[in-house]
Amino acid sequence: MEWLVEFPTMDGARLTALKKAIDLGFRQFTRAWGPTIEWMLEPVRWFMINMERLMLNTPWPIMLAVFALIAWAASRSKKITGGVIFTLVLIGYFGMWEDTMRTIAMTVVATLLAIVFGIPIGIAMARSGIAMARSNRVQATINPILDVMQTMPSFVYLIPVVMLLGIGRVPGLIAVMIYAIPPIIRLTNLGIRLVDKDVLEAADAFGSSSWQRLKNVQMPLALPTIMAGVNQTIMMALAMVVVASMIGVQGLGLPVLQAIANQYFTLGIFNGLAIVGIAIIFDRTSQAYGKRLQKHLETVHG
Amino acid sequence: MAEGLGIEVRGLYKIFGTNPSAFVDAVKGGMTKKELNERHNHVLGLRDINISMPGGGITVVMGLSGSGKSTLIRHVNRLIDPTVGEMLVGGEDVTKMGPDALREFRRHKTAMVFQKFALLPHRTVLDNTVYGLEVQGLPRDKQEQEARRWIARVGLSGFEQKYPNQLSGGMQQRVGLARALTNDAPILLMDEAFSALDPLIRMDMQSVLLDLQKEIKKTIVFITHDLDEALRLGDKIAILRDGEVVQQGSGQDIVLKPADEYIANFVREVNRGRVIFVETIMAEGAKPDAKAVPIPAGTTLEEAAKRMTEAGTMAAAVTGQNGKVLGALSMQALIGAMVTPVSHDKAA
Numbered sequence: 001m002e003w004l005v006e007f008p009t010m011d012g013a014r015l016t017a018l019k020k021a022i023d024l025g026f027r028q029f030t031r032a033w034g035p036t037i038e039w040m041l042e043p044v045r046w047f048m049i050n051m052e053r054l055m056l057n058t059p060w061p062i063m064l065a066v067f068a069l070i071a072w073a074a075s076r077s078k079k080i081t082g083g084v085i086f087t088l089v090l091i092g093y094f095g096m097w098e099d100t101m102r103t104i105a106m107t108v109v110a111t112l113l114a115i116v117f118g119i120p121i122g123i124a125m126a127r128s129g130i131a132m133a134r135s136n137r138v139q140a141t142i143n144p145i146l147d148v149m150q151t152m153p154s155f156v157y158l159i160p161v162v163m164l165l166g167i168g169r170v171p172g173l174i175a176v177m178i179y180a181i182p183p184i185i186r187l188t189n190l191g192i193r194l195v196d197k198d199v200l201e202a203a204d205a206f207g208s209s210s211w212q213r214l215k216n217v218q219m220p221l222a223l224p225t226i227m228a229g230v231n232q233t234i235m236m237a238l239a240m241v242v243v244a245s246m247i248g249v250q251g252l253g254l255p256v257l258q259a260i261a262n263q264y265f266t267l268g269i270f271n272g273l274a275i276v277g278i279a280i281i282f283d284r285t286s287q288a289y290g291k292r293l294q295k296h297l298e299t300v301h302g
Numbered sequence: 303m304a305e306g307l308g309i310e311v312r313g314l315y316k317i318f319g320t321n322p323s324a325f326v327d328a329v330k331g332g333m334t335k336k337e338l339n340e341r342h343n344h345v346l347g348l349r350d351i352n353i354s355m356p357g358g359g360i361t362v363v364m365g366l367s368g369s370g371k372s373t374l375i376r377h378v379n380r381l382i383d384p385t386v387g388e389m390l391v392g393g394e395d396v397t398k399m400g401p402d403a404l405r406e407f408r409r410h411k412t413a414m415v416f417q418k419f420a421l422l423p424h425r426t427v428l429d430n431t432v433y434g435l436e437v438q439g440l441p442r443d444k445q446e447q448e449a450r451r452w453i454a455r456v457g458l459s460g461f462e463q464k465y466p467n468q469l470s471g472g473m474q475q476r477v478g479l480a481r482a483l484t485n486d487a488p489i490l491l492m493d494e495a496f497s498a499l500d501p502l503i504r505m506d507m508q509s510v511l512l513d514l515q516k517e518i519k520k521t522i523v524f525i526t527h528d529l530d531e532a533l534r535l536g537d538k539i540a541i542l543r544d545g546e547v548v549q550q551g552s553g554q555d556i557v558l559k560p561a562d563e564y565i566a567n568f569v570r571e572v573n574r575g576r577v578i579f580v581e582t583i584m585a586e587g588a589k590p591d592a593k594a595v596p597i598p599a600g601t602t603l604e605e606a607a608k609r610m611t612e613a614g615t616m617a618a619a620v621t622g623q624n625g626k627v628l629g630a631l632s633m634q635a636l637i638g639a640m641v642t643p644v645s646h647d648k649a650a
Contacts, residue, residue, distance in 0.1 A: 202420035205379055206434045206485065207409030216433075220424045296424050296465040 030163050037164060044113070045170045052105040052169075060097060064088055071281070075288030083284065087277040096252065096274045103241050103251035104278060106169075110176040110237045115230060118181045122188025122226075123214070139189065146182045154179050154243045162247050172249030180237040187229030191222030227290030234282045238275060306357025307392040307411065307488040307521050309378060314351040314387030316373055316545075319344030322385045335544055347373045348545045351387070355538065357488075360515065360522040362536030364529060370545040371525045372417075375493050378523060379412045380404060391489065409438050413482035417494035419474045421466040427453065427477050428462040434485030452480040456510060472503035479510070483518070490522045497526065508534055529568050533557070533577050541565055553577050575604030575640045580620050583639045584629035590619035591630065597621065599628060603640050606631070 009015070055063060064085065071084040091100050121142065128138040158175055165171040195218050203217045219226075245253030252271045259268030317325055317338070325333070325344055335346040348370045355361040365371040376382040377389055380396050389396040391411065399407060413434060421430050431449035432442075453462060456476040466474050475495065482490055492511075496504045508531065515522065526532050532539050533553040540550035549561035557577045560566040581599040594617040597606050610618050616633040 196420075198416060198418050198420040199422060201381060202414065202416055203433075204381060205408060205412070205414040205491075206437050207405045207407075208437050209405060212437055216436075217422065220422075296467060 026160065026163065034164055038170075041165070041170055041174070044109075044173065048105070048109050048169055048173055051109055052102055055101040055105050056098060060092060063101070064092075067281075071285050074285045074292075076292065077288055080284050080288055084281050087281055091274050091277055094270055094274075096271060099250070099252045099255065099271070100274055100278060103238075103253070103275070106173060106176065106241060106244075106249065106251055107234060107237045107278075107282070110173055110180055111230070111234050113173070113177045114181040114184050114233045114237070117177075118184035118229075118233070119188050119226065122185045122229075123192060123218075125185070125189040126192035126218075127214075142185070146185060149178060150182045154240060155246070158243070158247050167248035169249060172244035172247050175247070176237050176240045176244050176249075179240045179243075180233045183232035183236065184226070184229040187232070188222065188226050191225030191229075192218045194225065195221045224290055224294050227286065227293060231283060231286045231290065234286060235279060238279045238282070241275065306519070308357035309353075309355040309361075309489070309521060309523065310388070310390040311351050311353045311355075311374075311377070312388040312390065314348055314374075314377060314389065315385045316347035316370075316377070316382065317344050317385045318347050326386050346545050348377075348384075351547055353540050353547060353550060355521060355523060357392075357521050358519045359537035360524055360535050361538045361540065362524045362526060362532040363540050363542060364526055364532040365542035366527055368544075369542040371527075371542050372493055373545075374542065375491050375523055375525050378489070378491055379408050379414065409434070409485075411487050412489045412491055413485035413487040414491040414493065415475070415478045415482045415495040417497055419466070419471075419478045419498075421474060421477055421481075423466055426463050426465055427458060427469070427480075430466065430477055431480045431484050433481055434487075448486070449480070449484050452483045453477075455483070455514070456480045472499050472507065475499060475507065476510075479507075483514070488520055490520045492522060492524045494525050494527070496531065497528070504531070511535065529572060533572060541568075554579060554582060558582070573604075575607065576602050578603050578639055580606050580618070580631055580636075581628060583635055584620045584631045585635070586629040588630040590627060591615075591617035591632075593617060594619040594630065596625070596627075597631070603636055607633070607636055607640070610636075 010018075058066075067088060068081055068085050072081045075081065088100075091097060125139045125142055128136065154175075157178060158171075161171045161175050165174065199217055199221070200213065203213050208216065241249070241251060242253040242256050245251065245257045252275050255267055255271040256275075258264065259271070315326060315329060316322075317329065319325075319342070322344060325338060325342060329338065329346060329349060335349075338344050338346050351374060353361070353363075363371045363374055373382060377384055378391070378396070380389070380399070384397055387397070391407075394407075396404070396407065422433070425433075428446065428449055431453055432445040435445040435448060450462065453459060456479050458473065458476050458480065461469065461473070466477065469477070475498070478495070482492075496507045499507060511522075512535065524532075524535055526535075533556075536553055538550065539553055539556055541548045541556065543564060549556060549565055551559075554577055556565065557569045557572055557574055560569050579599065580597055580601050580603065583603070593615045595610055595613040595615050597609060597618045598621050601609075606618060610616070610633060618631040618636075620628045620631055622628045
């Protein structure tokens, strides 16, 4: 009756052998493909490093002005622009300017990558479902992958990334991007699926090609939803920055990690609050921009 | 403009479901809509539709909701594929076109106006109106020139830069009409185009359409559930019920000789004076009274009664093209024809 008390497991030796075999297989894959993958990621590394260098080498008053300008262009709101300037000044005054620039550079590059890959994947998911009403195969394949990506503890996929690419900025960037990409894929898919069927039919009736339909109808009408996805992606990228510091990503995450290890309460709180500050900046600015895109919906005939 | 592109619908069937072609023969053999639905879980959309729509005229397809009229109009530009049957437009079978040919056909031969307007909410009136030409790839200044002309023609000058949400329903549908007309296609498909509008605005839009049609002479397919609208607009009317054509003919045919009780019920409430023409009820070849006022053939009874009253006479002479007298008409016969015949009341 032992099997009732204790769960019958695979015997220890076999389990170890299995784990070893998988590890070995992945290690061989790493050895065979690591350099190739690294070579393919070279443009990303170049972009990342130059972005960081640009933000660090530009004198802080100019950077501050640039941020204020971007916030103004996106939101057209004095309140939001003022908030951005105030937050950044405060961060700088408390001596976290450089780390903040590193974190922002990382977040911006990761978000751009997520948009570049995420939006086309979202479009593919939505369109395979709309074009052939029965077949949702692309969505049926990608959705479970996204589920895994979103629920897998973020530390876990640091492991293969480190095995493949070592430690440093680029593996960190990849980890951040993988963690942050699901919302933009999901919301692009959703936004396109929610486009009014009547308007789509009208576009078809006038002989729109598939590209014209995407460009003129589906993307513009899905844009507010896609912007919500971009906003979510930015937030998740920021959340991942601390975790990524474990594999050598510099920025606000690193002091937080040190604070955890050494119980430096104030260091942790300061850097934590700086992350909160830039999260709020990104969130308010991107949301205000999303809202401005929907201006045509506001003035309703009464 | 290719004037007078006629449309021939031949033996068109549409069955909705997972395996529609399996049931075509059964439906042709007389399986009812109910049996198909209950026993086989397929919906019969259209059964054996044969309609000839003359080029340059307005053909109205009338029916209540669920009769298949919106399904039928979507077969003309193949927004819906038929299960079997032919849709000949100017001699070409739309159902056999490949994707590229179909797209070209939709771009150049048809334009459509929708019940719920279906405008692009993120585009201004002007940018909505140019849509058809933009899709065709015309230069922008040409697009705008055409669009502005039609925006003015439907009475929306000054609203070019407004968004659809800023306009009332009637104005939005004018944009829908301008968008379709800017396309300059010989066929205009109007799917319950005026049904969502208030009665007064609907009348107004009908007048706009009739005025325009005198000038553009397009082949118009107009879908409606409103018999008065059908009679006002239609050169030819086809009445649909449960996916089948119950009767087709001129408005006068339908009012005077309803094919069955269903249609008789419909036409009972119609103002006959506006539908029936004088030559239909005149005493052919009879010599008119000396005091008779001349009235040309093609005048409605209502108009004739008005003219006779104005002239202070009880008799009229119906005249043909060159003023030749075709027959005589008395006020008594005229009023008799304008009131609903008793037989229809009984039939009801």
